[in-house]
Amino acid sequence: MRAMAHSETLSPAPALSPLAPPPRLALDRIALFLDFDGTLAEIVPTPDEARLDAALGLTLARLSERLDGRLAILSGRDVKTLARLTGLPGLPMAGVHGLERRRAGGRLQRPAPAGGMEGARMRLNDLVAREPGLLLEDKGLSLALHYRGAPGLASVAHSRARLVAEQFGLALQTGKMVIELRQPGADKGMALNAFMAEPPFAGALPWMLGDDDTDESAFAAAVAAGGGAVRIGPARAGTAATHGLADVPQVARWLEELAR
Known part of the structure; x- marks a missing residue:
């Protein structure tokens, strides 16, 4: 094999093409699942600094009503914190990557902490x-x-x-x-599937929005169920997402258009 000359350099990896933005969806057919940090709220230096824009909170409330309750937050944060940060304590939510789940009727499912x-x-x-x-x-x-x-x-x-x-x-x-x-035993994909097995989500097509590796299981679950997945931020090799949006402001605009 010929040795590489000192003047030769390795070619940079080709840039990934951005995913197409999601279409305007028919609200009578879908269920919407949303990550929080990096999707609905900007990433901040410390977790306590996160804030949901008040206008976006109103949009979420309006969307939930138009979807007949088929809107849920899936986050790494715990459900109690999510309720406080969103100002929407009645929304179905899955916290701690699916370990906690507050069902549409308000019942909270939460296992006992692991022994370790x-x-x-x-x-x-x-x-x-x-x-x-x-x-x-x-x-x-x-x-x-x-x-x-x-x-x-x-x-x-x-x-x-x-x-x-x-x-x-x-x-x-x-x-x-x-x-x-x-503790092992849950992820966001499992939480999405659990919601989709219950009213009011059952029978709809799930769409998941998220920005991080922790959302990939939910992306895959949504796509497998006939819906779609929207990755927020730069394109990423190997993602299960079908569509993309650049940042939190784009997410807010897309959700606002849906809610009109």
């Missing part, structure tokens, strides 16, 4: 105390280790979180500058 959660919590609190810039978000059923405030600690956060997850038998979930330890 307390030990993992102690280990990760010790890590955060030693490494300024790391932040631990405790959701009860999961522990999210954020390194947005210290990007240089990404490898430390991932390696330590992986060791703790293995030690205490927890599932590992990666996201945008966050790594999350949670």
